[in-house]
Amino acid sequence: METSTPSQARKEGAVPERVAPLIQDWDQVAQMMPADLEKLAMETGALVRRRGIRRAIDLLRIVMAYAICDWSLRLISAWCVVMGIADVSDVAILNRLRKSPTWLGCLIVRLLQRRHLRLAQAPGVRLRLIDATTVSKPGSQGTDWRIHVSLDLEQMSLDGMEVTDAHGGESLVRFPGQPGEIKVADRGYAFASSLAPDVAAGVGLVVRITWRNLPLEDQEGERFDLIAWLRNTFCSAAVQGPQETQVWLATPEGRYPLRLVAVALPQEKADRARQRARKRANKKGQTPDPRTLFAAGFVLLLTNLPPDEWPASRIVTLYRLRWQIELLFKRLKSLLHLDDLRAHDPRLAQTYLLGKLLGALLLDELTQATATRVPEWFHSLERPVSPWRLTACLYEAWRHLVSGPFWPAQVMEALPNLQRFLCDSPRKRRQQLAWARIWFANLSAC
Numbered sequence: 273m274e275t276s277t278p279s280q281a282r283k284e285g286a287v288p289e290r291v292a293p294l295i296q297d298w299d300q301v302a303q304m305m306p307a308d309l310e311k312l313a314m315e316t317g318a319l320v321r322r323r324g325i326r327r328a329i330d331l332l333r334i335v336m337a338y339a340i341c342d343w344s345l346r347l348i349s350a351w352c353v354v355m356g357i358a359d360v361s362d363v364a365i366l367n368r369l370r371k372s373p374t375w376l377g378c379l380i381v382r383l384l385q386r387r388h389l390r391l392a393q394a395p396g397v398r399l400r401l402i403d404a405t406t407v408s409k410p411g412s413q414g415t416d417w418r419i420h421v422s423l424d425l426e427q428m429s430l431d432g433m434e435v436t437d438a439h440g441g442e443s444l445v446r447f448p449g450q451p452g453e454i455k456v457a458d459r460g461y462a463f464a465s466s467l468a469p470d471v472a473a474g475v476g477l478v479v480r481i482t483w484r485n486l487p488l489e490d491q492e493g494e495r496f497d498l499i500a501w502l503r504n505t506f507c508s509a510a511v512q513g514p515q516e517t518q519v520w521l522a523t524p525e526g527r528y529p530l531r532l533v534a535v536a537l538p539q540e541k542a543d544r545a546r547q548r549a550r551k552r553a554n555k556k557g558q559t560p561d562p563r564t565l566f567a568a569g570f571v572l573l574l575t576n577l578p579p580d581e582w583p584a585s586r587i588v589t590l591y592r593l594r595w596q597i598e599l600l601f602k603r604l605k606s607l608l609h610l611d612d613l614r615a616h617d618p619r620l621a622q623t624y625l626l627g628k629l630l631g632a633l634l635l636d637e638l639t640q641a642t643a644t645r646v647p648e649w650f651h652s653l654e655r656p657v658s659p660w661r662l663t664a665c666l667y668e669a670w671r672h673l674v675s676g677p678f679w680p681a682q683v684m685e686a687l688p689n690l691q692r693f694l695c696d697s698p699r700k701r702r703q704q705l706a707w708a709r710i711w712f713a714n715l716s717a718c
Contacts, residue, residue, distance in 0.1 A: 304714070317384075318368070325358045334352065338623070339624050340631045376626035384633075399424070400454065400455050401456050402456065405419050411419055418436050420442065423596065425596060429636050432446070444477075454475075455470060457478075462479050462481040467523070480572065505517075518530070521574075531584075534572050546570075549565055571588070573591055
């Protein structure tokens with residue numbers, strides 16, 4: 273039986289498998305949503321009283337206009353009138369948005385469940401990168417919201433996400449793993465209650481640690497002196513490449529043997545790491561611990577992967593791949609403006625952040641459709657596809673899909689119904705520009 277490439281299939285008019293529908297107008301977006309979109313909107317209270325906004329797909333479009341297009345409430349109301357979506361006030365839009373977080377959360381869960389079924393059928397090793405990023409509300413200097421994300425590296429696909437307030441700490445428990453998977457995480461996840469469930473379940477782990485954030489033990493159950501091991505192992509300049517030893521981690525679930533892998537940083541990077549450690553200590557009015565400064569010159573990794581299949585050098589290579597999730601956050605913040613939170617109200621802020629993440633999931637679907645149609649772009653070492661440029665292109669296409677054909681002629685025709693949105697509300701202080709217009713008109717009449 274002959275098979276055709278995706279490019280041949282396009283020429284022959286065939287539709288490749290697992291290609292997202294070719295969306296050309298907003299109503300077709302319903303094909304990408306769960307089948308019970310309307311039912312979920314009713315059950316979660318997002319669309320109980322259908323005054324003005326009568327369909328769940330229209331409410332989703334309004335959420336996308338707020339979260340993806342970053343429009344103000346009054347602009348959204350005016351746009352709804354022009355597009356014939358609804359004729360409601362900006363206050364009504366506000367109330368709808370404040371009632372939407374639970375609904376959006378359910379939609380994200382349904383899309384992730386569908387995605388997990390697809391990813392589970394994918395061949396090969398499943399490598400999951402786990403990390404979190406922070407978002408601050410307007411005027412805040414600290415962390416107000418934390419967004420936790422899991423990224424399937426081979427598919428370059430988001431397979432888990434969660435939004436919490438500043439008290440929601442980083443933990444691998446947020447994204448339950450399955451045997452055969454490998455999770456890669458940074459130092460923020462290196463504590464016993466985070467690692468133990470996955471270790472007990474046989475999930476592969478590669479987690480960076482510091483010299484003192486885990487109660488590591490030796491074979492006899494004594495505290496493992498990590499600093500002494502580093503000094504003894506790397507005392508000679510002849511030592512090259514990563515080194516490893518076996519340690520044990522005591523947790524409430526049991527005591528588990530793990531591999532500790534260490535690799536020395538190049539001198540320039542080690543100096544910068546020690547400088548950062550000094551700055552952190554000085555900011556707190558403390559003197560940096562000499563052991564902290566010494567350990568800053570190394571990358572310390574903890575793993576439970578078998579050494580015969582995953583030697584120390586390969587463990588280091590796995591951890592270096594973690595940088596891809598940092599690049600994902602850069603794309604989310606620079607292209608999707610994830611951190612441009614405008615709301616102080618917690619419910620409105622959740623709608624904004626969940627709307628951004630839902631948009632990111634839908635962009636992922638379009639990226640997977642691109643990979644299906646032109647897989648050679650994603651496997652070329654000479655001219656690989658740029659995730660940044662592809663995301664920017666798809667994001668702009670998605671924004672135009674949300675806004676629709678928004679022509680000046682439509683605005684002109686709808687002007688009689690736009691006064692309450694486009695004109696300022698009455699106020700005590702005189703509006704200078706309007707006063708100036710009237711004043712100069714009177715002068716001209718004299």
